Amino acid sequence: MAAARRSLAAKFVVVGGGIAGVTCAEQLATHFPSEEVLLITASPVIKAITNFKQVSKTLEEFDVEEQPSSVLEKHFPNIKVLESRVKQLKATEHCILTEDGNQYKYEKLCLCAGAKPKLISEGNPYVLGIRDTDSAQEFQKQLMKAKRITIVGNGGIALELVYEIEGCEVIWAIKDKAIGNAFFDAGAAEFLTTKLTSKKSEAKITCKRTRYTIEESEKEASDINNAANLGSALGPDWHEGLNLKGTKEFSHKVHIETICEIKKIYHQEEFKQLKKRSLTFPTDCQDESADKDTWPVYIELTNEKIYGCDFIVSATGVMPNVEPFLDGNNMRLWTQARQMGNYAAKCMAADTVGDSIDMDFCFELFAHVTKFFNYKVVLLGKYNAQGLGLDHELMLRCTKGQEYVKVVMQNGRMMGAILIGETDLEETFENLILNQMNLSAYGEDLLDPNIDIEDYFD
Numbered sequence: 001m002a003a004a005r006r007s008l009a010a011k012f013v014v015v016g017g018g019i020a021g022v023t024c025a026e027q028l029a030t031h032f033p034s035e036e037v038l039l040i041t042a043s044p045v046i047k048a049i050t051n052f053k054q055v056s057k058t059l060e061e062f063d064v065e066e067q068p069s070s071v072l073e074k075h076f077p078n079i080k081v082l083e084s085r086v087k088q089l090k091a092t093e094h095c096i097l098t099e100d101g102n103q104y105k106y107e108k109l110c111l112c113a114g115a116k117p118k119l120i121s122e123g124n125p126y127v128l129g130i131r132d133t134d135s136a137q138e139f140q141k142q143l144m145k146a147k148r149i150t151i152v153g154n155g156g157i158a159l160e161l162v163y164e165i166e167g168c169e170v171i172w173a174i175k176d177k178a179i180g181n182a183f184f185d186a187g188a189a190e191f192l193t194t195k196l197t198s199k200k201s202e203a204k205i206t207c208k209r210t211r212y213t214i215e216e217s218e219k220e221a222s223d224i225n226n227a228a229n230l231g232s233a234l235g236p237d238w239h240e241g242l243n244l245k246g247t248k249e250f251s252h253k254v255h256i257e258t259i260c261e262i263k264k265i266y267h268q269e270e271f272k273q274l275k276k277r278s279l280t281f282p283t284d285c286q287d288e289s290a291d292k293d294t295w296p297v298y299i300e301l302t303n304e305k306i307y308g309c310d311f312i313v314s315a316t317g318v319m320p321n322v323e324p325f326l327d328g329n330n331m332r333l334w335t336q337a338r339q340m341g342n343y344a345a346k347c348m349a350a351d352t353v354g355d356s357i358d359m360d361f362c363f364e365l366f367a368h369v370t371k372f373f374n375y376k377v378v379l380l381g382k383y384n385a386q387g388l389g390l391d392h393e394l395m396l397r398c399t400k401g402q403e404y405v406k407v408v409m410q411n412g413r414m415m416g417a418i419l420i421g422e423t424d425l426e427e428t429f430e431n432l433i434l435n436q437m438n439l440s441a442y443g444e445d446l447l448d449p450n451i452d453i454e455d456y457f458d
């Protein structure tokens with residue numbers, strides 16, 4: 001092993017310039033102003049939180065900006081950002097080695113290396129994953145030439161894309177019976193499907209929540225971010241900076257194939273051979289072009305249908321960039337990445353000075369505010385009765401095209417809720433989940449739209 005070019009030492013080393021890593025480094029730099037904090041990251045830009053606002057006990061709002069590391073170093077003079085990819089961790093020697101041949105000794109280390117897209121087919125030029133600014137811009141470039149694409153996956157990215165893409169037919173292949181299984185139950189899925197199938201252009205809601213922007217002056221910085229899969233993850237409104245338009249005139253056309261997975265992917269030549277060989281060629285090609293083998297790529301689904309398309313988006317989740325997975329993206333959301341980075345720093349600081357540390361309030365209640373299909377969406381607590389088994393009941397209130405409210409109750413206590421639309425119930429429900437008040441006496445009144453329950457519980 002060649003000797004390290006440089007060997008540096010620091011009390012604190014953080015790996016990863018995403019939300020988790022930057023939050024962790026900032027907290028450590030604040031706790032220990034006379035100590036240097038090394039932030040080592042593979043991407044030339046870091047993700048900084050701006051305009052942070054604690055909306056309620058657990059709901060928070062903030063903007064996220066991709067910035068050059070010099071901005072962070074200016075705000076925190078004892079943070080030093082080093083751009084290099086960590087290639088080895090020698091835990092017993094408290095040392096990490098980076099791709100540029102340097103090694104860094106640490107007393108305390110926090111790995112916030114995020115995750116990378118889990119693709120249905122690696123290295124296939126027709127299968128795209130979306131992770132960071134670079135991959136989002138590549139997607140936009142491909143889409144501008146496309147007539148039809150296939151989206152595989154039923155979670156956050158797929159939900160955003162099927163709603164935002166215009167001028168291109170979308171085949172949406174999902175394993176489940178209903179859309180949005182990563183977030184929603186069947187009732188909420190049905191409420192959202194109605195919106196999807198009747199989509200017309202409409203004013204975007206200004207649901208204030210985590211927003212994602214690239215500092216204009218830094219656009220070129222993110223363009224040179226060529227560390228494949230090692231750019232920082234995107235986040236809310238990532239698509240608003242893009243032109244998600246295909247080549248066709250119609251505005252919006254989504255065909256949902258449920259309860260199916262990708263059985264095989266054929267490039268055009270393979271597909272032509274398939275057609276020659278197979279007598280009973282599946283006719284469900286849903287293909288309006290005269291010659292059925294003109295598409296660059298074909299997907300064969302487990303329900304025996306075959307679709308030709310221009311490319312496939314694999315919106316099929318992420319997998320951690322490092323094993324064991326230590327921090328940041330374990331809840332796979334921005335707000336959680338911030339909270340984990342913050343809490344990891346508090347633990348490192350407490351351990352350094354020999355203090356004990358309480359569990360952070362963010363562990364009291366899962367809370368996530370986002371936007372899907374131009375609706376505000378709030379997920380609170382055990383919003384899909386996670387871990388409650390059958391011993392719970394659900395209360396629903398739904399006004400088509402307006403709001404969907406689902407509350408999870410157990411023994412008269414509120415355990416979780418899904419709020420879609422401008423319900424203004426999030427703070428009241430957050431309190432009811434946190435204080436575990438017995439609500440049996442209120443029964444159906446709890447969701448009676450004519451009763452302003454905020455007054456009851458204020």
Ligand SMILES: Cc1cc2nc3c(=O)[nH]c(=O)nc-3n(C[C@H](O)[C@H](O)[C@H](O)COP(=O)(O)OP(=O)(O)OC[C@H]3O[C@@H](n4cnc5c(N)ncnc54)[C@H](O)[C@@H]3O)c2cc1C
Nearest residue numbers: 016017018019020042086114230233234235236328332334
């Ligand atoms: C398209 C898309 C849309 C999203 N939308 C939302 C949303 O609306 N709301 C929401 O809450 N979440 C959303 N997310 C998820 C959110 O972006 C992530 O959960 C969050 O950003 C993760 O932050 P992180 O700091 O843990 O990881 P990341 O942001 O992935 O940062 C990881 C950092 O580690 C660095 N790194 C990785 N490996 C190494 C290495 N070996 N050596 C050195 N550095 C390394 C990377 O360069 C990067 O800087 C979205 C994600 C995507 C992909």
Ligand SMILES: NC(=O)C1=CN([C@@H]2O[C@H](COP(=O)(O)OP(=O)(O)OC[C@H]3O[C@@H](n4cnc5c(N)ncnc54)[C@H](OP(=O)(O)O)[C@@H]3O)[C@@H](O)[C@H]2O)C=CC1
Nearest residue numbers: 153154155156157158175182315316317318332333370371
């Ligand atoms: N507004 C928001 O809050 C948004 C959040 N995000 C976050 O960004 C990250 C990346 O998003 P995304 O990629 O959509 O990940 P998600 O985890 O949200 O969704 C992945 C989806 O793909 C499905 N899936 C996994 N493997 C396969 C397969 N082989 N074939 C078919 N389907 C498959 C999963 O099903 P199953 O669960 O059954 O495995 C799940 O429905 C996630 O952490 C997500 O939470 C992204 C966009 C918006």
